[in-house]
Structures are given as structure tokens and as C-alpha cells.
Amino acid sequence: MDSSLLNDYWQNVWRIVKEYDSVDASQVDAFFARLHPQVISEGFFMLTAENEFLKNWVEAHYLPFISQALQDMFEVPFNVVLAIDSAPAAPVAAPAVVVAPSPAPSVAAPVPTAPITPPLQPYNTRPASATATVYEEAPAAPTQTAAPQENASGDGTSSRVSTSTFENFVIGDSNRMAYSMALAVAENPSKEPLNPLFIYGKSGLGKTHLMRAIENYIRDSRPYLRTLYVDAADLLNDYTIASTTHDTEKNSFVNFKKRYEDADVLLIDDIQHLQGKKQTLNIVFQIFNRLRDMNKQIVLSADRAPKNIDIDERYSSRFSSGGTVDIQPPEIETKLGIIRLFINEYQRNAGGDSIVIPDEVQLFIAENSSPNIRELKGAVTTVIYHMTYFGKTSMTADELNALLASHFTGGPTRNLTIDDIQKEVEKYFHVKHTDMLSSKRSRDIAYPRQIAIFLCRQMLDVPFATIGKRFNRDHSTAMHSYTSIEKKINQSREVREEIENIKQMILEG
Numbered sequence: 001m002d003s004s005l006l007n008d009y010w011q012n013v014w015r016i017v018k019e020y021d022s023v024d025a026s027q028v029d030a031f032f033a034r035l036h037p038q039v040i041s042e043g044f045f046m047l048t049a050e051n052e053f054l055k056n057w058v059e060a061h062y063l064p065f066i067s068q069a070l071q072d073m074f075e076v077p078f079n080v081v082l083a084i085d086s087a088p089a090a091p092v093a094a095p096a097v098v099v100a101p102s103p104a105p106s107v108a109a110p111v112p113t114a115p116i117t118p119p120l121q122p123y124n125t126r127p128a129s130a131t132a133t134v135y136e137e138a139p140a141a142p143t144q145t146a147a148p149q150e151n152a153s154g155d156g157t158s159s160r161v162s163t164s165t166f167e168n169f170v171i172g173d174s175n176r177m178a179y180s181m182a183l184a185v186a187e188n189p190s191k192e193p194l195n196p197l198f199i200y201g202k203s204g205l206g207k208t209h210l211m212r213a214i215e216n217y218i219r220d221s222r223p224y225l226r227t228l229y230v231d232a233a234d235l236l237n238d239y240t241i242a243s244t245t246h247d248t249e250k251n252s253f254v255n256f257k258k259r260y261e262d263a264d265v266l267l268i269d270d271i272q273h274l275q276g277k278k279q280t281l282n283i284v285f286q287i288f289n290r291l292r293d294m295n296k297q298i299v300l301s302a303d304r305a306p307k308n309i310d311i312d313e314r315y316s317s318r319f320s321s322g323g324t325v326d327i328q329p330p331e332i333e334t335k336l337g338i339i340r341l342f343i344n345e346y347q348r349n350a351g352g353d354s355i356v357i358p359d360e361v362q363l364f365i366a367e368n369s370s371p372n373i374r375e376l377k378g379a380v381t382t383v384i385y386h387m388t389y390f391g392k393t394s395m396t397a398d399e400l401n402a403l404l405a406s407h408f409t410g411g412p413t414r415n416l417t418i419d420d421i422q423k424e425v426e427k428y429f430h431v432k433h434t435d436m437l438s439s440k441r442s443r444d445i446a447y448p449r450q451i452a453i454f455l456c457r458q459m460l461d462v463p464f465a466t467i468g469k470r471f472n473r474d475h476s477t478a479m480h481s482y483t484s485i486e487k488k489i490n491q492s493r494e495v496r497e498e499i500e501n502i503k504q505m506i507l508e509g
């Protein structure tokens with residue numbers, strides 16, 4: 001979106017607010033003249049104010065009016081955010097939300113000629129099939145204009161490496177902050193305080209999507225930067241090969257390290273895979289420090305908070321020394337947004353007849369699928385194929401249940417057992433099964449054991465006596481474990497997240 005359009009929207013908001021009965025138009029003029037629109041996307045509007053006083057005053061007196069005016073214009077509720085920018089530049093339009101106002105690039109670097117910008121349309125121009133539920137969905141059609149070109153990307157490829165972009169990431173409360181931070185990094189790599197950026201959340205919630213979106217954005221907008229994405233499991237593999245290759249010059253190892261140290265932007269996904277891999281961690285840490293010293297951008301992701309990764313504290317504290325943000329399980333609105341996005345994508349790929357999945361079917365899928373978005377997408381594919389193949393125009397709840405029962409991991413057909421829970425908890429904490437059942441009481445064994453007992457009770461609802469027996473304990477010890485974890489969950493968000501995470505892994509088997 002060009003900045004004049006952004007300004008037009010702002011002028012319109014300004015005009016509408018002045019017309020409200022309870023406001024003093026001249027005061028509005030005085031204050032609003034010192035605000036600068038920065039970003040608008042569906043349901044989100046960000047302004048900057050020149051100082052704290054102005055920000056606080058506008059927040060206290062005019063924020064609801066600004067939201068209302070935007071809602072009047074676009075017919076969706078708006079979240080309005082004010083930030084301080086003491087030296088505001090000309091307003092910049094970004095694809096969607098950003099965390100902080102982005103100053104003009106400090107180096108004479110080529111910037112994207114046309115930033116990614118979802119066209120914002122009044123809500124009533126949406127297809128009639130869209131339900132009234134509010135969600136933020138970036139339109140699927142890519143609008144980044146930079147043509148694929150030779151760049152210095154670390155893996156030698158010259159343009160986009162996956163289809164995950166900021167445009168096809170559906171935003172909701174559960175992921176808004178992560179999206180904003182990822183976008184801020186993509187727009188201004190190596191800018192403090194988001195270096196390193198650490199994104200964490202359970203499986204299938206969109207961490208890789210955001211990392212790939214950062215990678216794609218930078219490859220398009222700053223092709224001269226070497227951008228390197230790697231999954232930690234592949235990195236580990238790379239390292240094993242490099243360190244075991246018997247070349248006398250140690251070229252394999254040197255090349256391995258150089259490949260990562262040469263990156264301007266290094267993205268390492270799923271770093272929990274490095275738990276227990278001392279040597280690899282040590283090398284990764286050296287690479288990390290070197291890149292940080294050279295002010296290169298690092299983005300890390302994991303399925304749990306840095307603190308909960310079983311690695312030396314000096315690593316985890318360095319890894320989380322910049323921006324740390326989590327992605328929570330999606331709300332129904334976000335799930336519906338993703339379902340619609342996926343139907344549109346499917347339709348575009350398939351061409352031909354239009355695919356109509358009734359709203360009630362979409363709602364059924366959103367309500368019954370687990371938070372894992374892979375599962376959600378799989379369910380949509382199954383339904384699309386089923387409806388297309390049998391020429392159906394709708395499906396009843398019973399039919400959907402029958403079709404998707406085995407698909408949903410949390411569904412009724414998944415018969416979880418105490419064994420399943422023990423197995424996943426042991427895997428998560430790297431505890432041997434014999435230790436889990438032993439009388440050992442060191443914290444690294446007792447805590448996982450308590451969690452396993454807690455989950456057996458919570459997920460299976462079996463008597464404490466039965467659970468105790470399976471852990472070589474009596475009824476009261478099992479009950480004590482349960483209450484002790486319950487207490488920890490109430491006291492600590494991290495414990496809560498960790499347990500949710502393990503639960504999800506158990507459900508996914």
C-alpha cells in the first residue's frame with residue numbers, strides 16, 4: 001500500500017471522529033495533526049505519536065473513537081495501537097502489523113520497491129460466503145513484486161524457497177505478536193532489540209511458516225544478504241558428516257562452519273533437537289557468538305520456551321537475549337481464517353469449478369480439530385476431496401464425524417494408555433523407562449515422573465491407585481504428584497506451557 005493511501009485512510013478516520021457528538025473537533029485537529037499513521041491491515045491500525053504525553057492523551061481520550069471510525073469504514077472491529085516515535089519519518093506502509101515504528105534503512109541499501117501489502121478493502125466487498133466472524137487474513141495472492149534474481153543466499157538458491165510468506169499467514173490473537181516480531185525482523189534485519197529473535201510454540205502452530213516468511217521476505221527485498229534457513233536436525237546431520245569425514249586438512253569441518261558463519265541472516269528451526277548434543281551445541285554457540293559479534297541477524301525456534309530446553313543455561317540465556325515470543329494455539333476465528341485460506345489456495349491450484357464448503361462444515365472442522373494446523377489442513381483436504389468426489393453440497397455432523405474421526409488426533413478413536421504417556425514424557429525429558437519406574441528421587445527424574453502421573457490422571461481419568469501401580473508407587477504418592485504439578489501449573493506460565501506441549505505430543509503420538 002502506498003503511503004498516500006494510508007494517509008487517505010487516516011484523513012478519513014480523522015474526519016469521521018470529528019463528526020462524533022462527544023468530541024471537540026478543534027481538539028481533535030490539534031492532537032491528530034501530531035499523529036502519524038504507520039500501518040493498516042484488516043482489523044489492525046498503528047499510529048505513532050511524537051512523545052509519551054501525546055500518546056497517553058490520545059489513548060485515554062480518542063482510541064475508542066479511532067477504532068469506531070475504522071469499524072465504520074471497513075465494517076470489522078479494529079485494534080488500534082499507538083507507539084512513540086520521537087523522530088517520525090514519513091509514514092510507511094508495511095504489509096501488516098509491525099512492533100515498532102521502522103525508521104528508514106540506515107545504509108544505502110536497496111529496499112523493496114513495493115512492500116508486501118495486502119489490499120485493504122471495505123469488509124462488505126468480501127465474498128458473500130464469508131461469515132461475519134472477524135479474523136485477519138492476508139489475501140493469498142502474492143504481491144511481492146521483486147523478481148526472482150541472483151542473490152547471495154547461503155544455500156546458493158536465488159529466490160523464494162518455500163511458499164510460506166507473511167501474506168498467507170492468518171493472524172489472530174494467538175500469533176499476532178509473533179507475526180509482528182517476525183515481520184519487524186524481516187523489514188529490518190539485525191536491528192536491536194529483536195536480535196536474536198526466538199519463536200517458540202507447540203508443533204504445527206506456524207513457527208516454521210514465520211521463519212520461512214522472514215527468509216522469503218529478505219531474499220526478495222535484500223537479495224544481497226546471505227539468508228540461510230536450516231532445521232536443527234539437518235544441522236546436526238551436517239555437523240556429524242563434517243566432523244567424521246577424514247580429510248587431513250579438515251576441509252569438511254571448516255566448510256561446514258564457514259557456511260553458517262558466512263550467513264547475514266541465520267534461521268535455525270526446532271533447536272530442541274540439539275538437546276543432549278554437546279559438541280554440536282558448542283559449535284552452534286560459536287557460530288551464534290560470531291554472528292552476533294558481526295551484528296548478523298539470528299532467528300531461532302523451538303517447541304518450548306528457551307528455559308525449558310534441556311541445554312546449558314549459558315546457551316539458553318544467550319538464545320533468549322533478544323526478542324522471545326510464543327505462538328499460542330489458534331482461536332476458532334483464526335482456524336476459520338486458515339480454513340478459508342486453504343480452500344482458496346486449493347481452488348486456485350485446482351482451477352475449474354468453484355469449491356463451496358458450507359460455513360457449518362468449516363465451523364465443524366475448526367471446532368473439532370486439534371490446535372495443530374497441519375491437522376486442520378489435512379481435515380480440510382479430506383472434506384474437499386470427499387465432497388468433490390461424491391458431488392456433495394453439504395455434510396451432516398454425523399457424516400463429518402465418521403469421515404474425520406480417525407483424522408483428529410484428539411478424537412474419540414484415539415485410545416490413549418498409560419504406556420503412551422510414559423513413553424512421550426520419557427522422550428521429552430530424556431529419561432529412561434527404568435528410571436521412570438525406579439525409586440530414584442533426583443529432580444531430573446522425579447519431576448518428569450510427576451508430570452507423567454499428572455497427565456495420566458488428567459488425560460485418562462483413571463484412579464490414582466491404578467496410576468500409582470504403573471509407576472511402582474502407592475495411591476497417595478500418585479495423588480501427591482498430581483497436586484504438586486497442579487500447583488506448579490497455577491503458579492507458572494512456563495510449566496503450564498510445557499505441559500500443554502507434552503500433551504500435544506502425546507495426542508499426536
Ligand SMILES: Nc1ncnc2c1ncn2[C@@H]1O[C@H](COP(=O)(O)OP(=O)(O)OP(=O)(O)O)[C@@H](O)[C@H]1O
Pocket residue numbers: 164168169170171175201202203204205206207208209210270303338341373374377
Ligand atoms: N497462521 C497461519 N496461517 C496460515 N497457515 C499456517 C498458520 N500457522 C501454521 N500454518 C500452516 O500450518 C502448517 C504447520 O505450520 P509450521 O510447519 O510452521 O508449524 P511449526 O510450528 O513449525 O511446527 P513444528 O514444530 O512441528 O515444526 C504449515 O503448512 C503452515 O503453513
